[in-house]
Amino acid sequence: MSYPTTLTLIGGNSGGAFSLTGEHNGASLEKIGVWVGGWQVRGVKVWLSDGRVQGFGEAAGPYQEYHFQAGECFTSLSLWGNGEGTRLGAIKFKTNQGREFFAKMTDWGLKTEYPIDVGSGYCLGVVGRCGADIDHMGFMFLNAVQSAVLTNVNYPTMNQLIPQVAVEGIKSISFRNDSSNTQKQKVVTSKKITNKSSWSVSESLTKTFSLEVKASIPKIADVKVGFSVTSGSTSTYSQEQTEERTETLSTDIDVPPWRNVDVVITIGRAAFDLPYTGTVQITCKNGSVLQYETQGTYKGITYTDFKVITNESAL
Known part of the structure; x- marks a missing residue:
């Protein structure tokens, strides 16, 4: 069976489930902020185009954010675990505006890179699991559009x-x-x-x-x-x-x-x-x-x- 969206989750399996997407109203990812620790992504904050805003994990440690322009889409996305199979370790993406975002844990080195299928590049939001850290997470994309x-x-x-x-x-x-x-x-x-x-x-x-x-x-x-x-x-x-x-x-x-x-x-x-x-x-x-x-x-x-x-x- 074919689906209109694609989602790949990277990291561990602890924590509680979270989701903030425009799957039911077409809203897209407008802004994302990421906090990192020495061996994990500690927290993320997500803004959608319909005005919804929500944070997951803990807002602590070095922080960086990315604000998408109208019509700006992903051209590539890579995610890393923390190398121990317990947490999300890094997020890296590029867009059709020639811009790039890269947030990664500060002490542990990156191991396996997971290139993610971005479909049409239109990101509907994020899904994952968290407690005090981001245990695992993925970006939900709309598949290629006819x-x-x-x-x-x-x-x-x-x-x-x-x-x-x-x-x-x-x-x-x-x-x-x-x-x-x-x-x-x-x-x-x-x-x-x-x-x-x-x-x-x-x-x-x-x-x-x-x-x-x-x-x-x-x-x-x-x-x-x-x-x-x-x-x-x-x-x-x-x-x-x-x-x-x-x-x-x-x-x-x-x-x-x-x-x-x-x-x-x-x-x-x-x-x-x-x-x-x-x-x-x-x-x-x-x-x-x-x-x-x-x-x-x-x-x-x-x-x-x-x-x-x-x-x-x-x-």
């Missing part, structure tokens, strides 16, 4: 949203009919519009993988009492989507005999934030899937259809 998708997107408060729409006049024209016959006039206008959509997702994830979104994009509808938000059809988008296009309107206007007709064409523009819920599905190249529920904010800029307003008056 695709990452945000799907099952819902907007639970969409029906409660009252959009603030800025109405812009596109064209204004008047027609005069001095005859006894109805005249037909054609009005043509166009406007370049830019629709924008984005779904907030963990920066550590979007800086590392290309995330697709399968969702409907909320749209603005002009109704009798103002404007409302409706849901369009579901399609596939990038996590930050910009669509530029030119909208063109061609409409016929009837001008009755001995009348003036004033024509105004408008369009509405709305920008809004909308909470969403959804599911992140990360499919690995080995066929396994890491899936978890998520929530965030949809930010959109969208336009209404053209609106044609006519006003008829006597000559």
Whole structure:
């Protein structure tokens, strides 16, 4: 059976179990601090991208830490035991930013190096056992990734949203009919519009993988009492989507005999934030899937259809 994560534990088997990972929400390792002793790694402190922080073992002895940048991943990792099979002895890794971290016990020399499979390089956190020292520990990695998708997107408060729409006049024209016959006039206008959509997702994830979104994009509808938000059809988008296009309107206007007709064409523009819920599905190249529920904010800029307003008056 294939799994979406990989984990190798190095050290002894004493102490109590610990785990701090983003296996269930996609959070990644953001920062790690390590304390070392003469013959062991004494303690570690771990920060995840979702804000969780936890220390294991004892915070005593020489200390060093490493802070990962957004999108920074492991390219290699080696772990050592302390040579007696009782404790973790050293941690060494390199990243795709060309940086390196190496923390090792200060008195005992290193013996067997264990190169660790880092999968995709995206580290979800750490797992191990500890008491006063780090008995054993490993880093949990996401395996090589085939695709990452945000799907099952819902907007639970969409029906409660009252959009603030800025109405812009596109064209204004008047027609005069001095005859006894109805005249037909054609009005043509166009406007370049830019629709924008984005779904907030963990920066550590979007800086590392290309995330697709399968969702409907909320749209603005002009109704009798103002404007409302409706849901369009579901399609596939990038996590930050910009669509530029030119909208063109061609409409016929009837001008009755001995009348003036004033024509105004408008369009509405709305920008809004909308909470969403959804599911992140990360499919690995080995066929396994890491899936978890998520929530965030949809930010959109969208336009209404053209609106044609006519006003008829006597000559």
